[in-house]
Amino acid sequence: MRTAAELFAEHGYDATGIADLLARTGISRGAFYYHIDSKETLLFEISRDQVEYMNAVAAEIVAGTGSAAEKVRLMARALIRNISEHRAEWTVFFREFSALTGARREQILLARDQYEQYWREVLEDGAKSGEFIAVTPLHVKGILGMLNYTYLWINPQGALGPEDLADTFVDLLLYGLQAQVRG
Amino acid sequence: MRTAAELFAEHGYDATGIADLLARTGISRGAFYYHIDSKETLLFEISRDQVEYMNAVAAEIVAGTGSAAEKVRLMARALIRNISEHRAEWTVFFREFSALTGARREQILLARDQYEQYWREVLEDGAKSGEFIAVTPLHVKGILGMLNYTYLWINPQGALGPEDLADTFVDLLLYGLQAQVRG
Numbered sequence: 001m002r003t004a005a006e007l008f009a010e011h012g013y014d015a016t017g018i019a020d021l022l023a024r025t026g027i028s029r030g031a032f033y034y035h036i037d038s039k040e041t042l043l044f045e046i047s048r049d050q051v052e053y054m055n056a057v058a059a060e061i062v063a064g065t066g067s068a069a070e071k072v073r074l075m076a077r078a079l080i081r082n083i084s085e086h087r088a089e090w091t092v093f094f095r096e097f098s099a100l101t102g103a104r105r106e107q108i109l110l111a112r113d114q115y116e117q118y119w120r121e122v123l124e125d126g127a128k129s130g131e132f133i134a135v136t137p138l139h140v141k142g143i144l145g146m147l148n149y150t151y152l153w154i155n156p157q158g159a160l161g162p163e164d165l166a167d168t169f170v171d172l173l174l175y176g177l178q179a180q181v182r183g
Numbered sequence: 184m185r186t187a188a189e190l191f192a193e194h195g196y197d198a199t200g201i202a203d204l205l206a207r208t209g210i211s212r213g214a215f216y217y218h219i220d221s222k223e224t225l226l227f228e229i230s231r232d233q234v235e236y237m238n239a240v241a242a243e244i245v246a247g248t249g250s251a252a253e254k255v256r257l258m259a260r261a262l263i264r265n266i267s268e269h270r271a272e273w274t275v276f277f278r279e280f281s282a283l284t285g286a287r288r289e290q291i292l293l294a295r296d297q298y299e300q301y302w303r304e305v306l307e308d309g310a311k312s313g314e315f316i317a318v319t320p321l322h323v324k325g326i327l328g329m330l331n332y333t334y335l336w337i338n339p340q341g342a343l344g345p346e347d348l349a350d351t352f353v354d355l356l357l358y359g360l361q362a363q364v365r366g
Contacts, residue, residue, distance in 0.1 A: 149328025
């Protein structure tokens with residue numbers, strides 16, 4: 001799965017054949033098809049594993065105690081850590097997701113919506129309690145854009161760890177750029 | 184160029200052949216190769232046109248008068264309007280850029296860095312004048328992530344125009360989510 005993600009991320013899903021994957025992994029064609037029925041199954045499982053993992057993490061954070069700001073921070077840290085550790089998988093998910101078809105496409109769409117829904121819940125709870133400004137689905141899109149986009153440039157060996165990076169973004173999102181409003 | 188961008192955005196750059204483009208546009212092979220020497224030239228020109236246009240717009244905004252916050256707003260509005268109007272081109276740029284090679288790849292990388300540089304300049308000027316908090320290149324990445332990511336979901340026929348959408352993001356970036364800090 002990891003090798004498939006790397007090949008799809010490097011060369012694109014359409015341009016990568018099963019033969020490339022067999023060559024890179026040394027797995028025989030017979031052994032491969034014993035476990036996996038098609039290339040699309042690989043794309044599906046790569047996408048599903050990451051999104052479902054993030055949903056499990058988000059469910060736990062949302063159900064936990066703490067302020068909305070603390071939950072935003074935990075969710076951002078978990079997402080950016082996961083993107084940093086599974087950059088090839090996220091690259092495939094973001095770039096190649098549209099190649100999925102039928103029920104599997106639906107399942108990933110639902111899982112992705114569920115993840116957005118967790119974010120919406122945290123932000124709306126924050127708004128209801130007076131901690132945050134009124135939020136809209138657009139705020140969720142913007143915040144997820146900032147976080148997700150790291151897949152394009154994050155360096156797992158960089159000086160800043162994924163949590164530091166998430167904290168910079170969360171501070172920006174919570175307090176904004178304006179110096180005076182931070183007091 | 185527009186049709187090539189749409190085909191690359193729909194099916195991926197690798198999976199789209201010149202034959203597909205000729206079929207969709209009705210252009211003859213001879214006429215095509217009279218103007219364009221290769222598929223990579225199309226990818227290059229699609230990418231270059233958008234980034235260079237945004238650089239021209241940014242240069243004008245940066246050189247203009249107004250606060251850093253006003254410049255951030257103008258730059259965000261211009262970018263999201265352009266993404267909304269050229270969604271296929273931006274999809275190709277973000278997803279397929281890595282297929283470019285040699286000097287043309289270099290040229291696009293430089294143009295993209297230049298665009299980031301304009302943003303950095305506005306944010307750093309804002310920090311120097313005391314309008315903004317201290318900013319780092321990471322803030323630039325985060326802000327551009329929020330704005331660029333709209334290419335994945337923006338609807339040019341949506342109820343919110345691109346400028347409204349940009350304003351929501353700019354307000355979030357300037358003032359943050361925390362209710363109390365906005366007074």
